[in-house]
Amino acid sequence: MVADYYSEENHGAHETLDLGNFALEMGETLRDCKLKYKTHGKLNQNKDNAILFPHMWSGTSASMEMFIGEGRPLDPEKYFIILPGQFGNGISSSPSNTPPPHDRGAFPNITIGDDVRAQYELVHTHLGIDSLQLVLGWSMGAQQTYEWAVRYPDMVKRAAPFGGTAKVTGHNSLWVKSHEDALKSDPNFNNGFYSNQSDCHVGLRRHSQLWGVMGLCQAFYKKEVWKDIGFSSLADFQHGFWDNYFLPMDPNNLICMGWKWRHGDVSKHTNGDLEAALKRIQALTYVVAFSDDMAFPESDCEYEQKMIPNSKFFTINTLWAHFGMFCVSDDDKNQIDAVISKLLNA
């Protein structure tokens, strides 16, 4: 049973690109493969006003809509903004919505490269766009942004990876593996062949706790920032914020996206030479980190930025660390908008 959570009622109407038999980088072929996406604004006649904005792990195309609005940098009056749904997000082809033999625990491993190649089919082949004004995204959206800029360098004029790396770090991959293992630890997981996602709520809760540990930062807890958004205690925050966020989701979907995340590495294009891969990037690139991000520390982001020819490094200062992109505070939203605006005007 597909969880209701992934319905259009929750995430809005999507358009569909049928990819047919889509050959995956790891060797399997996904039959009747679908890329679901949303758009805002209109593609102009020259087809030169497009922006691509892939979403983060656990999110959907709808998650990025909070950054779009009249008068904001991502203005639909000016730009044609494409929000592709990554594979495994529960709306595009995913463990939760694919029939046998690739259903549930048998859904094949997907790579960031698979996502980006599918997005290329949408952007280039289907929509006829040769050049993107901007590709941006945070966390796994940043991984996809880097993959775009390295794989299709002449199509990406500007790039803004927020809180993410071009090559996953050892520490980061270990953490993502630990939350995959927490999901799989559910007594009902059954190699991914559970009937309802809610059967695996114990694993979802265990996994949610690890997001509490590593998703924010020590100062967030020290300053009890959860009080600002109406939670009465740390326990109340853990359950009311993290558990509530993850409990409706499908464990196989999260694991599929997590596998993709922990294998993200643009240096696959250059025999493991990260510098050579990043030197391919032609886009004006703003690498943006979040202060005290435990998963993607500023130092890891800046390390890569220094290898990108035409690039600058920025930090969003926020107690929400990696989750600055949730824009819980207006200050976070304003800092993020300012970076996007500066880049679009450069």
Next chain:
Amino acid sequence: MVADYYSEENHGAHETLDLGNFALEMGETLRDCKLKYKTHGKLNQNKDNAILFPHMWSGTSASMEMFIGEGRPLDPEKYFIILPGQFGNGISSSPSNTPPPHDRGAFPNITIGDDVRAQYELVHTHLGIDSLQLVLGWSMGAQQTYEWAVRYPDMVKRAAPFGGTAKVTGHNSLWVKSHEDALKSDPNFNNGFYSNQSDCHVGLRRHSQLWGVMGLCQAFYKKEVWKDIGFSSLADFQHGFWDNYFLPMDPNNLICMGWKWRHGDVSKHTNGDLEAALKRIQALTYVVAFSDDMAFPESDCEYEQKMIPNSKFFTINTLWAHFGMFCVSDDDKNQIDAVISKLLNA
């Protein structure tokens, strides 16, 4: 069955203090309660050359012996050094060695205060010592150091808490809860009533992975420090270092010590007023943090140091972060010795 791991063959001969029926702070009474300990050096006639050195979570008295040696600051020719075994360490009274009704999953919750009160029985009542030249420890040993300095302020002349806090932080408690939950997630855990600790190796491994994520720091992985100690890959390090360390241990023992850790809070003595508790400390106190310690960040340690009347703050600079105290590198050992030496000579 008690795991062989906790044998004297592995940890050396211990002395025993019989505490009889020991009333615990949480309300239960532990019958035939035993404090096991080791000592180095000789107590002088004035009984004024004693140092107390409680150990960290997952360790035993033997774990601290690496800091003791002729010509080093903790010199057994000069000092009488007492290494008490905390409850739950598998050697003092613990889930793994206590008969019914307090065996295994029924072992009562223990507090840092219980450990310190038992150590007071040893130091003061049994050995007749009125004043300690130094109490020191790292991680949970630091918690016990703080508890000593706040609870028995006139007995502690000098205190050196390394990489630990007087009051557990929200973030830290969440992390400790997550590794308790990983241990309990083992399919054979059976509420703690498994027969052999090795039946629960899956939970031990899950838990071990979380130590890989949070016990070190991002830079450790970025610089692949594991190569320096002979591991061939990150996976090899995770299994060869962390899994090998934890797999022989008893999950109930680790959970017992973890519960104690995440409830550590000296402000229990002052109705929740941390500053009032820390202001009780009479000892000259050196608060020592490890650089990039993700579990006990410098800022959290320094925050408390500023409330301690006669205190200084130090940082040990090491890529091993919280595990600088393992002294894998001589540089870490030398930095730690230098701080202890400075304090003992002050």
